[in-house]
Amino acid sequence: MRQGMNNERTPMKMIGIEVATMIMTATGALFLPGTEAFAARENDFRGEGEYVVPVADPTLLPYSRFLLNEVRVSKNDDGLYEMEIELPYDLTGGERVRIELLEQFSDATTIILVNPDGNGFAECKGATWATAKCRYEFEGLKAKFAAKLADGSLKEYVGAKYRNDAHRAKREAVAVTFGAEPIGELVLGALDSGCPGCSIGNGEWESEYTTASGSLVAAPLSLARRTGVYYNESGSGTLSDLVYQGNVATGRWSYGGQSGWLRFTFEDDGNAFTGNWGLANVGTPAKGTWSGFRR
Numbered sequence: 001m002r003q004g005m006n007n008e009r010t011p012m013k014m015i016g017i018e019v020a021t022m023i024m025t026a027t028g029a030l031f032l033p034g035t036e037a038f039a040a041r042e043n044d045f046r047g048e049g050e051y052v053v054p055v056a057d058p059t060l061l062p063y064s065r066f067l068l069n070e071v072r073v074s075k076n077d078d079g080l081y082e083m084e085i086e087l088p089y090d091l092t093g094g095e096r097v098r099i100e101l102l103e104q105f106s107d108a109t110t111i112i113l114v115n116p117d118g119n120g121f122a123e124c125k126g127a128t129w130a131t132a133k134c135r136y137e138f139e140g141l142k143a144k145f146a147a148k149l150a151d152g153s154l155k156e157y158v159g160a161k162y163r164n165d166a167h168r169a170k171r172e173a174v175a176v177t178f179g180a181e182p183i184g185e186l187v188l189g190a191l192d193s194g195c196p197g198c199s200i201g202n203g204e205w206e207s208e209y210t211t212a213s214g215s216l217v218a219a220p221l222s223l224a225r226r227t228g229v230y231y232n233e234s235g236s237g238t239l240s241d242l243v244y245q246g247n248v249a250t251g252r253w254s255y256g257g258q259s260g261w262l263r264f265t266f267e268d269d270g271n272a273f274t275g276n277w278g279l280a281n282v283g284t285p286a287k288g289t290w291s292g293f294r295r
Helices: 011-027 058-063 139-151 153-161 168-180
Strands: 044-052 065-075 081-086 098-106 111-114 121-125 133-137 183-190 203-210 216-218 221-224 227-231 236-245 248-255 258-266 272-279 286-294
Touching: 058 065, 058 168, 065 183, 065 221, 081 111, 098 121, 139 153, 139 168, 153 168, 153 227, 221 236, 258 286
Parallel strands: none
Antiparallel strands: 044 065, 044 183, 065 081, 081 098, 098 111, 111 121, 121 133, 133 183, 203 216, 203 221, 203 286, 221 227, 227 236, 236 248, 248 258, 258 272, 272 286
């Protein structure tokens, strides 16, 4: 995270105040009215969240929600909150886009954080960080995503990743919606909320597996709680029924009409895994290996 600024009225501090004033003037209220005041703001928070892209078409709603596997909030040496998030790859065309935000305005119910590079801001409300809701506007990223829309790379990434998915067009439509207007809401939660142990696997991976004949296949992989999706040059497959016990995940894979079992063992730091896959059910002989490292 960036080194914090002091509490004087620096240009960024003034920008934060102006942003808050602008929101109040334009709407008469902040983005998230009616939520509880911050009763106990933790000095440090590491959790996960569900990022939601606002869509007008209700049929897109199931594909507009994305798990952020790691959200970090901490206080810097000046006593100001800093937040760090990473946007979902499905919304960035596969590019890693990390956003750092620094507290610029706060009162009893609201904290506004601004990206020092001018990429946007967040407005957060909630009883604690673990129950907070944040509204984001990434105005400074519009040019980046406009270029991706123009060259087709935004849709191309989603299309390749979900090429065998019957709902691929809807996923592409959500990516295009975000690319045209990069805004969204994030509902924060405690790490592993709703899925004990899943945080060690959640996220984007560069993975590869060996086929039954011994060929090595590159297969970028996304894991989100108990499910996943991977793809190669020929198509895409899914993972389901993932269960985490310590550093070990077991579950099912499905690809091209076939299915079977898998077992991944993650390194203690959560940045790599090794494993095996097989046909039918657990207990049958492994047909190949499967390994990966975090993107």
